[in-house]
Amino acid sequence: MSYRAEYIWIDGTTPTARLRSKTRILSDWDKLPLWGFDGSSTGQAEGHASDRVLQPVFSCPDPIRGGDNLLVLCEVLNTDMTPHESNSRARLSPVAGQFAEQEPLFGIEQEYTLFKGARPLGFPEGGYPAPQGGYYCGVGAEEIFGREIVEKHLEHCLAAGLGISGINAEVMPGQWEFQVGPLSPLDVADQLWIARWLLHRTAEQFGVRVSLDAKPVSGDWNGAGAHTNFSTKAMREGYDPIITACEALGAEGKPLEHVSSYGVGIENRLTGLHETAPWDEYSYGVSDRGASVRIPWQVEIDKKGYIEDRRPNANVDPYEVTRLITDTCCAALERAFQA
Known part of the structure; x- marks a missing residue:
C-alpha cells in the first residue's frame, strides 16, 4: 500500500x-x-x-x-x-540538549487574525465594528466571527495528536488564539509550526486568509502576540528560581537581544498600551499584563510554577524564542543553584 x-x-x-x-x-x-x-x-x-x-x-x-x-x-x-x-531548529537543538537536565517546558499562546479580503472577519466594509470589549471569549453572531474555521482547526490538531491545550476568541473581531504545550523546547516549536500549517490549510478551505501580523489593524486595537510560558523543574518546585529567571531576562543586554528576535513589527505592538510593556523597557510583576514578563497570581500564592514572557509577536519563530529563553534562564539558574 x-x-x-x-x-x-x-x-x-x-x-x-x-x-x-x-x-x-x-x-x-x-x-x-x-x-x-x-x-x-x-x-x-x-x-x-x-x-x-x-x-x-x-x-x-x-x-x-x-x-x-x-x-x-x-x-x-x-x-x-x-x-x-x-534553519533555526538546528540552532535550538544544542541549547535544548545542554539544559535538558533542568527539564524546561514551554506553552505558547498563538494569536492570529482571520481576514476576508483586506478586512478582518467582523469588520464591516468602509468602517469599523464596535470598540473592543465584548469580543474576548465572547459568544453570539455579533461578537464572534470565524468560529467554524477555529473549531475545524482544533479538530485537525487533535486528530494529528498535537499538544493543543486550548482555544479562545481574542480581543479584536476575527482574532483568535490557540495554545500548544506544555512541551519541551523542540517539541513545542515543532508542533506549533505544524499547527500553524494546519491553520493556514484549514482557512484556505473557507477562502479565508490567516494573518500573524503583530499589529494587523492600526489604531485602538490589540496587536497579536505569542505569549510564551516557561518553567524548569526548579521553578515548578520553588519561588526563588522564578525570580532568578525573571531577573535573568532583564540582565544587561538581554532585553534587546530577545526582542530583536521576537518577531517583525514588535515596536508597533509593544507600545505600553493594549496590555503590553514598551518594547525598549523591561519589567516583571505579579498578575501584571502591562509588564514584559508576568508572574501569574497563583504562582505567587503557591510559591512555584511558571512565568509568561508577553513580548513575543504572533509572527515569532518558536525555535528562536525557545532557544533564547532556555539559554538565558537555564544558564542563570545553573549559576545560581548548581554552583
Missing part, C-alpha cells in the same frame, strides 16, 4: 519566514527519506546552485487527508548535509 507524506518546511522569506509544503507518495514499508527542493524559489538558494535538502524531523497523522497519510516537518539542509542558514 502507498500513502501520501506532506513534507513541510520553513522557507527563507525575510523578514518573516513562510511555510512551504509538497506531497510525496511512499510505500508503507519505506522510512521517511531525505528529499530535495528548489531553494531558488523559496529564498534559500541561488539559481546556479539551487538544490536544498529536506530532512524529516517530526511526523504525525494527516487529519485533512486521513487514512495512513502523514504530515512531515523537515529541517532544511545544504547539499553537504550542513544546516542551511535559515
